[in-house]
Amino acid sequence: MAPISIDQKLKELQIVLPEIVPAGNYVPAVRTGNLLFVSGQLPKVEGKIAYKGRVGKDLNIETARRAAKACVVNLIAVLKNELGALEKVKKIVRVMGYINTYPGFNDHVKVMDAASELLVEVFGETVGPHARAVVGVVELPLMASMEMELIAEVR
Amino acid sequence: MAPISIDQKLKELQIVLPEIVPAGNYVPAVRTGNLLFVSGQLPKVEGKIAYKGRVGKDLNIETARRAAKACVVNLIAVLKNELGALEKVKKIVRVMGYINTYPGFNDHVKVMDAASELLVEVFGETVGPHARAVVGVVELPLMASMEMELIAEVR
Amino acid sequence: MAPISIDQKLKELQIVLPEIVPAGNYVPAVRTGNLLFVSGQLPKVEGKIAYKGRVGKDLNIETARRAAKACVVNLIAVLKNELGALEKVKKIVRVMGYINTYPGFNDHVKVMDAASELLVEVFGETVGPHARAVVGVVELPLMASMEMELIAEVR
Numbered sequence: 160m161a162p163i164s165i166d167q168k169l170k171e172l173q174i175v176l177p178e179i180v181p182a183g184n185y186v187p188a189v190r191t192g193n194l195l196f197v198s199g200q201l202p203k204v205e206g207k208i209a210y211k212g213r214v215g216k217d218l219n220i221e222t223a224r225r226a227a228k229a230c231v232v233n234l235i236a237v238l239k240n241e242l243g244a245l246e247k248v249k250k251i252v253r254v255m256g257y258i259n260t261y262p263g264f265n266d267h268v269k270v271m272d273a274a275s276e277l278l279v280e281v282f283g284e285t286v287g288p289h290a291r292a293v294v295g296v297v298e299l300p301l302m303a304s305m306e307m308e309l310i311a312e313v314r
Numbered sequence: 315m316a317p318i319s320i321d322q323k324l325k326e327l328q329i330v331l332p333e334i335v336p337a338g339n340y341v342p343a344v345r346t347g348n349l350l351f352v353s354g355q356l357p358k359v360e361g362k363i364a365y366k367g368r369v370g371k372d373l374n375i376e377t378a379r380r381a382a383k384a385c386v387v388n389l390i391a392v393l394k395n396e397l398g399a400l401e402k403v404k405k406i407v408r409v410m411g412y413i414n415t416y417p418g419f420n421d422h423v424k425v426m427d428a429a430s431e432l433l434v435e436v437f438g439e440t441v442g443p444h445a446r447a448v449v450g451v452v453e454l455p456l457m458a459s460m461e462m463e464l465i466a467e468v469r
Numbered sequence: 470m471a472p473i474s475i476d477q478k479l480k481e482l483q484i485v486l487p488e489i490v491p492a493g494n495y496v497p498a499v500r501t502g503n504l505l506f507v508s509g510q511l512p513k514v515e516g517k518i519a520y521k522g523r524v525g526k527d528l529n530i531e532t533a534r535r536a537a538k539a540c541v542v543n544l545i546a547v548l549k550n551e552l553g554a555l556e557k558v559k560k561i562v563r564v565m566g567y568i569n570t571y572p573g574f575n576d577h578v579k580v581m582d583a584a585s586e587l588l589v590e591v592f593g594e595t596v597g598p599h600a601r602a603v604v605g606v607v608e609l610p611l612m613a614s615m616e617m618e619l620i621a622e623v624r
Contacts, residue, residue: 183423184430185446189407191467196408199447252499253506257449267610268493275494291495292509294567295608297450300422312501338578339585340601344562346622351563354602412604453605455577
């Protein structure tokens with residue numbers, strides 16, 4: 160049996176990649192050599208920030224994990240746009256997570272793991288695992304609860 | 315008519331590149347292969363932080379946009395120092411903005427766009443457009459209102 | 470006299486490299502080409518976060534500088550694990566510091582310099598100096614007072 164494509168995998172996961180519109184005067188991604196730097200993605204769904212506010216206050220952990228996945232879906236949409244085929248991603252290199260939160264929050268790992276797990280689910284055990292950092296911040300563009308950046312090695 | 319140089323363009327924009335003195339025990343930039351990683355730059359003018367405090371509280375949006383441009387001028391000064399000629403910048407790859415702010419602020423995009431616009435103005439429509447992320451943070455070195463990092467592809 | 474190895478240098482500095490266990494669903498580092506991206510490291514000592522809380526409130530500057538060094542020791546442990554020999558580090562490229570702090574703090578440079586100094590001490594004046602940025606953030610994973618990321622050029 161032939162391996163299923165990443166597009167098929169996305170379909171199985173019921174993930175529909177959105178169109179990407181940068182929030183400001185920049186581009187969704189820049190390629191330099193074999194590295195693709197993807198701009199910070201917010202938890203937009205159907206063109207709107209679906210998850211606003213502070214994690215742990217305005218959003219509980221389960222909702223924040225959905226926000227993290229929404230960021231990843233947008234990151235993948237940029238990869239697809241830039242590369243045509245997601246099979247051209249050779250390695251997810253580094254993912255950076257910024258969580259809009261407040262003093263006292265300390266569930267960064269649980270929230271960010273939702274993003275990391277989805278990347279591994281979509282890209283598999285070879286391409287998907289990545290270096291990562293996650294921090295809490297004071298507000299994000301458009302009142303988003305989260306922002307994520309990604310660097311990928313591409314073919 | 316020959317295309318004008320980036321130095322001439324800076325002159326037209328009345329931008330004078332300052333001398334760069336790192337705030338601590340690090341170097342202004344490191345080149346690896348064709349990538350140049352520039353250290354975080356603060357909104358220094360004539361050797362001093364010209365824009366201190368929290369954006370949206372101590373600085374309004376217009377002032378914060380000037381601070382963003384001051385950070386970019388310092389980033390360009392590092393590029394010039396490292397490369398000799400700014401024409402050696404092949405591509406602005408990624409710009410990261412950290413805005414010193416408070417809960418309730420959500421004009422990150424307006425502030426950061428000032429930085430992105432200046433980079434495109436100086437480097438042009440091919441080299442200038444970049445991947446970007448911007449977040450709000452709790453205080454920055456020397457009470458700066460902003461900090462910006464940059465990665466460039468260079469010749 | 471032969472130059473001493475980096476392992477000997479670590480011994481002189483009484484630094485014992487710990488085993489690295491990622492806090493979540495990610496890997497300690499990813500290599501792409503000659504670049505090694507190291508995941509954010511916390512000030513863990515013997516498997517536990519040794520420096521918790523907000524710098525300037527729960528930790529004074531001297532303690533925070535020890536926390537910064539603990540992050541660096543963990544970064545070096547990842548480099549050693551990935552490369553086998555630390556002599557394979559050709560250049561420390563970029564170090565990013567996230568300090569868990571509060572409005573009013575402005576000693577980022579003093580804290581971060583402890584990290585930078587240790588890197589130069591261990592890797593020497595050619596390999597060690599790096600580009601850097603440092604910002605204050607709202608809480609970090611596991612209540613850590615600090616988090617540090619590193620990019621190295623490797624052989």
